[in-house]
Amino acid sequence: MSYILQVDFKMEGPFGNEMVKEFTDLAKSINDEEGLIWKIWTEDSEAKEAGGIYLFETKESACKYLTMHTARLNGFGIEKVNGKIFEVNEGLTSINHGPSK
Amino acid sequence: MSYILQVDFKMEGPFGNEMVKEFTDLAKSINDEEGLIWKIWTEDSEAKEAGGIYLFETKESACKYLTMHTARLNGFGIEKVNGKIFEVNEGLTSINHGPSK
Numbered sequence: 056m057s058y059i060l061q062v063d064f065k066m067e068g069p070f071g072n073e074m075v076k077e078f079t080d081l082a083k084s085i086n087d088e089e090g091l092i093w094k095i096w097t098e099d100s101e102a103k104e105a106g107g108i109y110l111f112e113t114k115e116s117a118c119k120y121l122t123m124h125t126a127r128l129n130g131f132g133i134e135k136v137n138g139k140i141f142e143v144n145e146g147l148t149s150i151n152h153g154p155s156k
Numbered sequence: 157m158s159y160i161l162q163v164d165f166k167m168e169g170p171f172g173n174e175m176v177k178e179f180t181d182l183a184k185s186i187n188d189e190e191g192l193i194w195k196i197w198t199e200d201s202e203a204k205e206a207g208g209i210y211l212f213e214t215k216e217s218a219c220k221y222l223t224m225h226t227a228r229l230n231g232f233g234i235e236k237v238n239g240k241i242f243e244v245n246e247g248l249t250s251i252n253h254g255p256s257k
Binding site: 059061063070071072074075078079082083085086091092093094095096097098099100104105106108139140141142143144146147148150151152153154155 | 160162164171172173175176179180183184186187192193194195196197198199200201205206207209240241242243244245247248249251252253254255256
């Protein structure tokens with residue numbers, strides 16, 4: 056069983072290649088987070104929003120990460136963080152080739 | 157370049173194995189949607205919410221799908237559909253082993 060964490064928030068930037076430069080070290084550290092399987096980094100430079108789609112091994116590890124990450128974003132001056140955790144429905148996901156492991 | 161579509165909404169059920177039975181045919185049809193690479197089916201039986209994380213080849217195909225899917229959900233009696241489309245930041249996503257293709 057695995058769990059999706061979806062997070063998004065308003066952000067002034069950087070986006071694209073500048074975002075890569077700014078957050079490479081942070082991305083490397085995320086690989087050490089308990090229960091993390093993968094993260095997809097998301098961005099919308101027009102709407103000035105960014106976020107991430109994460110896959111975790113357990114609901115507890117997803118919850119713990121969301122609490123920590125929300126506090127970190129608050130520290131960056133980002134006040135409103137949208138975060139939701141869902142269980143993956145493996146049967147339907149496998150039909151649509153979804154990467155759930 | 158690829159695009160994430162994240163969708164969630166309130167739903168009374170079914171969840172789990174019953175959800176698989178109910179939506180297997182729909183899942184199969186989703187593989188034929190223009191530009192779709194994969195879909196992860198998400199659910200939260202306690203909060204009575206469900207949704208999906210989709211990867212699309214283009215922003216246009218993600219937008220087109222979201223419009224169609226919102227109308228379909230409205231037809232199921234689901235009035236409020238949360239849907240957002242983001243570009244994938246490939247550089248950071250590759251560091252975190254994210255499945256962006």
